Amino acid sequence: MNTRIxxxxxxxxVLTLAFVAMSLYGVSLAFTWAKDLPxxxxxxxxxxxSAxxxxxxxxxxxxxxxxxPAVQLQVLNEQFTAMIAENDDALAWVRGEYRADILALVDSGDGSVSDAATKLIAILDAEENPS
Structure with missing residues (x-):
């Protein structure tokens, strides 16, 4: 019995030693791979x-x-109007991309959104047709 034990x-x-050796080898491969990842x-x-x-x-x-309406007002006043004031290319982009959406907001039930949309359309049209 003693011999069997x-x-x-x-x-x-031996099996534990083999398992530990294989585990350490796997860990070293993972660290090598991660170190070279950048x-x-x-x-x-x-x-x-683009995305x-x-x-x-x-x-x-x-x-x-x-x-x-609060979000629409923020986009019109704080985003588009400020963007147009700071960057000349933004005017053409806003006019080309969002003019239809802004025109739809002119008839908004919220007065402040309607006023902001009207002012922004006036800015877009004034810059489009300078007198």
Whole structure:
């Protein structure tokens, strides 16, 4: 019986040692892979700009069409009007992309949204047809 127990202990020790060795080898491979990961990751800046630009455009459309009046007012006053004041290219972008949505807001039931939309349309039309 003593011999069997010694053989069993030896077998368990060898199997445990083999398991620990394989585990350490796997961990070393994982660390090596993770250490080299920044060299393999390629970030495509143009693809990110395109994806985020499309998401931003759609979020503005959604806010102007289906948003609450407070959100619509914020987009009109704090986003579009400020953007047009700071950047000349923004005027053409807002006019081309959102003019129909802004025109629909002129007839809004909320007076402040209607006023803000009317003022923004006046800015867009004044810049489109300078006198």
């Amino acid at each position: 010694r053989r069993l202990y030896t077998l368990v020790f 060299n393999r990751v390629v970030i495509d800046g143009d693809a990110l700009v 985020f630009g499309h998401a931003m455009t759609e979020s503005y459309h959604h806010a102007l069409r289906d948003g609450e």
